Amino acid sequence: MKTIFERTPTFKDCVTHYCPGCGHGIAHRLIAEAVDELEIRGRTIGIAPVGCSVLAYDYIDVDMVEVAHGRAPAVATGMKRTNPDRIIFSYQGDGDLAAIGTGEIIHAANRGEQITVIFINNAVFGMTGGQMAPTTMLGQVTATTQRGRKTEADGYPLKVAELLSILPGTVYVERCALSSPARIRQAKKAVKHAFELQIKGAKGLSLVELLSTCPTYWRMPPAESMQWIETEMVKVFPLGCLKDISNTGQ
């Protein structure tokens, strides 16, 4: 029999704690595949955030650390500066990166830290029970916006990729979605490219924002959640590459 698909070795063979239809499992697999295809498992160190993906080290089989809420880019900085030959990536959700850790990500990007950041935007705080995130959509009902998010009280969905793409310290910023096989294939390319740039020693930070599902706190079935990314989220968070120095010959 011909094998047409197999689990990539760096993605552990186990059941995850994620809810049915959650995008974290897909995102983890993409990272594991990139690590294996680029043959960097032996020199990669990953950083797990606070949030649903805090246990990412239970699924991604590389050296990993779990850090304080939002501080992953600072921890990554400490690691990369003292170990320039290691490949350092952080994995952060929207609460972690865009709320409590806004300062850390902006300054790590602005210093041009040579790290790879995988940013999961599912428009909600998952682990704590579905509260509003900075990326929550206008009108979206969450545990703390029970009549829907309103600009008067809660401001606007925060466009992290756009913000970071204007900083000279970033080398690559792309927003992808995990909402269909085609989108996932594009996301895989982006994740791999972000690692490749670090391997090549590109002088700055690369970030891939992944629009991801949270069926539990969106209160939608998984398939409908995938649809919601396509019909609603991409209107506010347009997909595509915002910056890539390898395209501009820089």
Add this chain to the structure above:
Amino acid sequence: MTAGKVLMCGNEALGEAAILAGVDAYFGYPITPQNEVTAYMSKRMPEEGKVFLQCESELAAINMVFGAAATGKRAMTSSSSPGISLMQEGISYLAGAQLPSVVVNVMRGGPGLGNIAPSQGDYFQATRGGGHGDYRTFVLGPSTVQELVDCMQLAFDLADAYRMTTVVLADGILGQMMEPVTFEKKPGRKLPPKDWALTGADGRDQHIVRSLWLKEGVLEQLNYELQEKYRLAEKNEVICEQDRIEDADIIVVAYGVAARIVRGAVTRARREGIKAGWIRPVTLWPFPSEQISKAANKFRMFLVVEFSCGQMVEDVKLAVAGKAPVLFYGRPAGGIPTVEDVLDKIVQLTLNPEHLKKRT
């Protein structure tokens, strides 16, 4: 660094001493009265091929220390009281993840933004862990610039040996004051290999550095293991100096720069015929409770002198355990008692009419 004696302020000297102790990375954020450390390290660390980084905040600084420490590097930061408050989250995570690190606190007046004058107001914060959870950090309380220099190697060695944070608790005087110092590379202690470090899982199983343990009973067990480590430190790592306590009617307890003032006052008291002695805890955690308890077996008075409204006095009371009276004299937030002030207290407390008469 040139050999022999050099005149340096405490802040610069501690930076040089950290380099001598093999620090790989320094992460810092400006705050008075420790700015000389950051400036000095910005020049010296690159000269040594080591990492210096001025961070966007103290939150970032302590987490950069966390990152470097997780890969097995010797990392440090320095700050002053308000900045140290911000670092407490990170220090708690370092304790939970059992990562070694060195944090220097050049204390200033508080609470709040306080002032930039010398103070010992952060004793509670340093010796009780400081952040959330049931943990401890080593706390060293040097009293001279030379001792500040000498304690940096010890700070890193203790951190590595026990996989803990060592807090070097200085104050604005020690940081700013210039004194002649010598730098001497000492052999240091034999340290266990950092076989837990994150280096990339090349040909081995994955390493995980973490502080989250959700499964029932696991975190409780980890806490017991931490406590075992702390008991071991209490048994083996106490450093304390004492002088003229055998026949003393009054023992004055102080640490850091306050202990230098006390030493002067005790010498003058002896000259006046008062049987005074002093005890100076060098490690504030682990605290020299045994030494103080032993000294309290004979009935005599204890006077604790601090640049605060009384923090270490609580540890002295716990050590004395009611066997003798423990009194306090201190001034907070930049109020520095003079030798004369402390001597007056000693005279008043010993209540010898002859001395009182002589002084009025």
